[in-house]
Amino acid sequence: MTKHVVLVEDETNIAEAIRFLLGREGWRVEMLANGSNAAEVIRAAMPDLVMLDVMLPGKTGFEILAELRGDPACSDIPVLMLTARGQARDRDQAMQAGVNRFMAKPFANDELLATVRELTAGRVS
Amino acid sequence: MPRESLTGSRIRERRVMRALKQANLAKQIGISASYLNLIEHNRRRIGGKLLLDIADVLGVEPQALTEGAEAALLGSLREAALAARLSDEDAARAEAFAGRFPGWAEALANGQRRIAMLERTVEMLSDRMAHDPHLAASMHELLTTAAAVRSTAEILADGDALEPEWQHRFHVNIDADSRRLANSAQALVDYLERGQQAQAGGQSPQEEVETYLEEHEYRFEPLEQGQDPARVDALIEGSASGLSEAAVFVLRGVLEQVAKDAMMLPLSALEAALDGDCPDPVALARQFAVPVAVVLRRLAALPVLGAGLVVCDRSGTVIFRKSIDGFSVPRFDTCCPLWPLFASLCAPGSVMYDRIGQLGRGQVQFDAYAATDLSQAPDYNAPALSRAVMLLLPAPAGDTSRPVRAVGATCRICPRTACIARREPSILAG
Numbered sequence: 001m002t003k004h005v006v007l008v009e010d011e012t013n014i015a016e017a018i019r020f021l022l023g024r025e026g027w028r029v030e031m032l033a034n035g036s037n038a039a040e041v042i043r044a045a046m047p048d049l050v051m052l053d054v055m056l057p058g059k060t061g062f063e064i065l066a067e068l069r070g071d072p073a074c075s076d077i078p079v080l081m082l083t084a085r086g087q088a089r090d091r092d093q094a095m096q097a098g099v100n101r102f103m104a105k106p107f108a109n110d111e112l113l114a115t116v117r118e119l120t121a122g123r124v125s
Numbered sequence: 126m127p128r129e130s131l132t133g134s135r136i137r138e139r140r141v142m143r144a145l146k147q148a149n150l151a152k153q154i155g156i157s158a159s160y161l162n163l164i165e166h167n168r169r170r171i172g173g174k175l176l177l178d179i180a181d182v183l184g185v186e187p188q189a190l191t192e193g194a195e196a197a198l199l200g201s202l203r204e205a206a207l208a209a210r211l212s213d214e215d216a217a218r219a220e221a222f223a224g225r226f227p228g229w230a231e232a233l234a235n236g237q238r239r240i241a242m243l244e245r246t247v248e249m250l251s252d253r254m255a256h257d258p259h260l261a262a263s264m265h266e267l268l269t270t271a272a273a274v275r276s277t278a279e280i281l282a283d284g285d286a287l288e289p290e291w292q293h294r295f296h297v298n299i300d301a302d303s304r305r306l307a308n309s310a311q312a313l314v315d316y317l318e319r320g321q322q323a324q325a326g327g328q329s330p331q332e333e334v335e336t337y338l339e340e341h342e343y344r345f346e347p348l349e350q351g352q353d354p355a356r357v358d359a360l361i362e363g364s365a366s367g368l369s370e371a372a373v374f375v376l377r378g379v380l381e382q383v384a385k386d387a388m389m390l391p392l393s394a395l396e397a398a399l400d401g402d403c404p405d406p407v408a409l410a411r412q413f414a415v416p417v418a419v420v421l422r423r424l425a426a427l428p429v430l431g432a433g434l435v436v437c438d439r440s441g442t443v444i445f446r447k448s449i450d451g452f453s454v455p456r457f458d459t460c461c462p463l464w465p466l467f468a469s470l471c472a473p474g475s476v477m478y479d480r481i482g483q484l485g486r487g488q489v490q491f492d493a494y495a496a497t498d499l500s501q502a503p504d505y506n507a508p509a510l511s512r513a514v515m516l517l518l519p520a521p522a523g524d525t526s527r528p529v530r531a532v533g534a535t536c537r538i539c540p541r542t543a544c545i546a547r548r549e550p551s552i553l554a555g
């Protein structure tokens with residue numbers, strides 16, 4: 001079955017590259033460029049994976065992550081955080097907030113795909 | 126700078142090491158504190174009897190003041206002893222150690238100097254990286270665009286045949302992102318260059334004003350003659366032509382305050398009333414019937430005391446600083462809330478007095494006095510724009526009559542682990 005990812009990323013060209021990469025691997029990519037209603041969209045979609053930027057208009061990636069982890073229905077959805085804020089304390093904050101993986105931008109496409117496969121191994125929509 | 130022209134710096138270094146006030150040393154050798162100040166800043170040459178007298182008071186050989194290598198070596202060894210918390214007895218053996226094992230002494234001193242340099246670098250970069258919003262935004266923009274370029278370039282280069290529509294789209298994207306990346310990088314370079322120029326030449330308005338005030342030794346005789354706005358205008362016109370518009374704005378506020386303070390308490394009257402090196406600000410405020418904050422600002426302008434001054438507004442933002450060796454006031458970061466300055470801000474009308482020392486700064490001790498006043502004229506229902514003023518006087522050498530409160534500069538670079546005021550972990554911890 002087609003796997004489903006919600007990608008919350010306000011940088012259009014990064015989102016487009018990721019959509020292409022994952023689409024080529026058979027993923028259905030749902031893209032959001034604003035954080036304000038991201039948690040609601042994710043709750044409704046119950047995707048196999050969520051990819052979050054940190055610095056977003058509306059709500060930050062940390063706020064969206066906290067909402068997901070606070071909701072029992074969404075607490076198991078794997079979350080991959082992608083951010084240009086790659087400092088150790090951001091990474092620690094993300095880990096404490098319950099992120100499954102944290103990747104600093106810029107990243108290699110192979111690394112991104114390997115991480116996605118690892119996080120979603122065994123999960124089927 | 127030639128070695129002999131650094132004699133003043135060595136005199137200052139030795140004096141500070143002995144916790145001897147500039148005024149005190151000047152008195153003992155029979156010159157004015159302002160002249161000694163010029164010597165210590167290498168603005169006056171020194172030799173002959175005066176050099177011998179200074180060396181005598183400082184308890185060193187005259188050569189230690191004129192021969193930089195030895196003085197610097199011993200200074201670094203003493204700093205190393207202080208950092209390692211060696212006993213006074215062990216610390217006093219620095220010269221004997223250097224004489225017996227010169228190679229090891231040099232190696233230890235080099236290590237100490239490198240630590241000091243790295244600490245300063247960490248302090249500056251930490252301050253800037255963590256709290257300079259423009260730099261953080263520039264770096265974010267750069268990394269984000271680099272991420273887009275990298276991902277797109279990898280897709281285009283990975284050899285798999287792309288549909289023409291996707292290929293065209295990615296070519297357009299990478300073209301746009303590469304231009305954006307170039308612009309972001311150029312903007313960042315421009316910003317960093319401005320920062321370097323600021324460091325070299327005082328480019329931020331506050332730094333420009335600080336440099337200007339230092340050059341004038343915080344004393345403006347025309348403003349001591351009475352509060353006349355024309356005098357401030359004339360002063361700025363005549364001496365501040367090289368400053369930026371923003372710096373002139375800041376400077377005007379400072380000079381207008383100086384003029385107001387001078388009207389209430391002329392420096393000549395204050396100097397005449399001083400008795401010894403340890404002024405009592407409250408007693409002086411009573412004597413002249415002026416607010417304590419005025420006395421603190423005026424005392425800071427007297428070179429004879431070698432005092433530092435920090436002023437913050439009602440938000441706690443530092444709006445003025447007169448630097449003093451041994452006490453760091455962060456430029457971008459938030460300050461340590463344990464400073465009496467902030468205690469005073471929370472208790473308008475009270476006068477705070479505490480002996481303080483910043484950790485990791487050679488344990489230099491200061492008598493800190495703080496008081497508040499209002500920055501604006503009274504008006505009905507107007508917000509009370511309180512302003513706190515903290516005067517820092519070097520504590521008298523050898524005076525252990527008061528306990529010393531350990532304070533920091535800012536949490537990120539403060540090594541004190543158990544602190545009730547800690548806001549965030551220190552990068553120096555552990």
